[in-house]
Amino acid sequence: MPVIEIPVGPQHPALHEPILLRVRVRGEEVVGVDIVTGYNHRGIEWLAERNTWLKTLYIATRVCGICNLMHATCYVQALEKLNNIKLPERALALRTIAMELERLHSHMLLAAVMAEILGFESLFMLIMRDREKIMLLKELVTGNRVLSDYVWPGGVRRDIDDGIVEKIKRALDYIEKRILYYRDVYENDKLLRLRLEDIGVIKYNEALLYGLVGPTARASGVRIDVRKDTPYAWYDEVDFNMVTRKEGDCLARVLVRLEESLESIKIIRQAINKLPKGPIAALRIPPRTFRPGEAISRVEAPRGELIYHVVSRGGRTPYRVRIRTPSFTNILNSVFAYRDATLSDVPVILASFDPCISCMERIMVVDERTGEQRLEPIRKIVRKRR
Amino acid sequence: MSLRLKFKDKELELKRVESSRYEVMLERQGDIVDFAKALIDETEREVYLMSINAIDYPDKGVIELRYLFWSLKHKSIIDARTHVPRDKPIAESLIEVVPGAKPYEQEIYDLFGVMFRGNKWLRDGFFKPPDMGTMKPLLKQASPSRKG
Incomplete structure (x- = not known):
């Protein structure tokens, strides 16, 4: 089963916390999370x-x-x-x-x-x-x-x-x-x-x-x-x-x-x-x-x-x-907490640290054999699965 | 009152500067790795890294790095002061011993330009916006408002 990367964020309609989680999943299982910052640095x-x-x-x-x-x-x-x-x-x-x-x-x-x-x-x-x-x-x-x-x-x-x-x-x-x-x-x-x-x-x-x-x-x-x-x-x-x-x-x-x-x-x-x-x-x-x-x-x-x-x-x-700030360490240093989680757990785990991140309506598909990455709308992926 | 720590086969004295803060000056920045190991041993792992703070001193020609630890055993901040030269800001990374140091080192690289040897996640734009490029905004001569 291919590993796909789902960008969660950087915008969210609830708490408006601009941060991006690049969640790599194999099926439902989370295999890795990278946190991307820098969307709202105010100096x-x-x-x-x-x-x-x-x-x-x-x-x-x-x-x-x-x-x-x-x-x-x-x-x-x-x-x-x-x-x-x-x-x-x-x-x-x-x-x-x-x-x-x-x-x-x-x-x-x-x-x-x-x-x-x-x-x-x-x-x-x-x-x-x-x-x-x-x-x-x-x-x-x-x-x-x-x-x-x-x-x-x-x-x-x-x-x-x-x-x-x-x-x-x-x-x-x-x-x-x-x-x-x-x-x-x-x-x-x-x-x-x-x-x-x-x-x-x-x-x-x-x-x-x-x-x-x-x-x-x-x-x-x-x-x-x-x-x-x-x-x-x-x-x-x-x-x-x-x-x-x-x-x-x-x-x-x-x-x-x-x-x-x-x-x-x-x-x-x-x-x-x-x-x-x-x-x-x-x-x-x-x-x-x-x-x-x-x-x-x-x-x-x-x-x-x-x-x-x-x-x-x-x-x-x-x-x-x-x-x-406490969120600096709690958010950036907690990626290991997503291990063994499923995709639906990701927002729950994230919210449990007290921020909120959005899901954008597109995902990045990574072909593990060739390493090729491409962005595709969720609707297209859903149609393929049908 | 002071606190003593076994460090590199010697006893290192940490001076009490506040009711709940001990301070030590490390002449070589690279010593922070052994210092952190010694502190973890002394506190029986009841310690965490609170922050790494950088302060730019152009008049002294250094960027000061302050490693703040909280010892649950001593209920005190352990403040390890060290510095790197401004003209060659290279430091040893702490992430092998304290993985929680990673974002602090990333932040300091992004905003001050201190290169932490051993931290492969350093990058420009960790916090600052992409239009600032490789500029280090928290160095004292920096002027982001005038586009560097």
Whole structure:
């Protein structure tokens, strides 16, 4: 049977992640996957070196729509390290609340997208409906449901009052019940289990060897979580569990995220219950220059460890801003997870890492005897098979 | 406080620079391979490569390479600093020991032009758009907005 190569991507109507998977299949069996990048390189690190410290904050916030607060916080933490800025407790607690709201809606998005990919469209719609409540809370806390520009060097830009606290409490009570229900659906629905269990297995040693991070690594039993390992913001003031599972399959990666969502609710409740009084920023106006030196800042973004390495030589612009996002390693270093999979597993495995890739309506046929490659529309291949 | 590592039959001292970061300077970039092996042994494989960061220093004539590892055993970043000359940016690849190094080396080749010996997947256009050709945009003299 010939090996054919199917380009999956680079565009997708769901998550709009421009990346291409060149999937080689023999019949239904996947024999290899190559990942092709470079469709959306925006030169963020280059821009950071040519803009002022504060303009770079706006650029960092726009690296990712889903976890923009994580990027902003990670960058700002590096600046605060450089100038040794100590934050008021209330600002740290507010940052923690905002970041956990972001984790909640990101994990719910993945649970929804996974349901859609598996053909459970009602489940997708239900989760997205509930997720909207979290988006509203994020708007109440940060000023915007998606891009928020909430974090500043020295603190945050908006405070919350008792009315918002009450709304958060009420919404969390509702969301907690819904997440418990969705976890139950993913755990016990036979069809979902058939599509997710023992698919795309990543072993513990592989996760470490390939440097996988976040829920992807924790679903393989690796105990890493920046919030626990090197607590930042207000994470050392709240009690929560690091969620891990041992199975390392797609189901484990979904369940880790749903269980982490419950932990996020726990964190937010504690933070609002003991929210310290006082100012929300250490400085009235953020500094325009930062001291020479360097800072490595990490936060636990929804997809895993996010790193900003900022080098300063003084002056009005950063000398170097290196950004290592969790998806960089989770997507590029996980091609081995597709081994022994079938073609229909490919989007499921890919989605379990939390991006989304499309299928284009053409395939590349490789003649193994001659090595010849040609692109053919799917319709033509289907007609030949008939 | 410092951390000691058996490296090439000697004891290598890693200096604690932050509460959860140890730093070491490797004079020869090629030593990173043996260093990674030593670190994997010391941590009983409870370690992963977090990132390889490149920083261009034209005034020093070097491109600094920072290999950041996370040791689960020590709950700390192990930051191995090394460099390659700007006029001959050739480095030893780490992928034989740490396969997760592959995309980091690809990225640094694409954006800084550091050639990693042993990594056959290096190519221009890994991240940057095709119209930039072989230009290395993150070198300090680069100016992609003016088409190089």
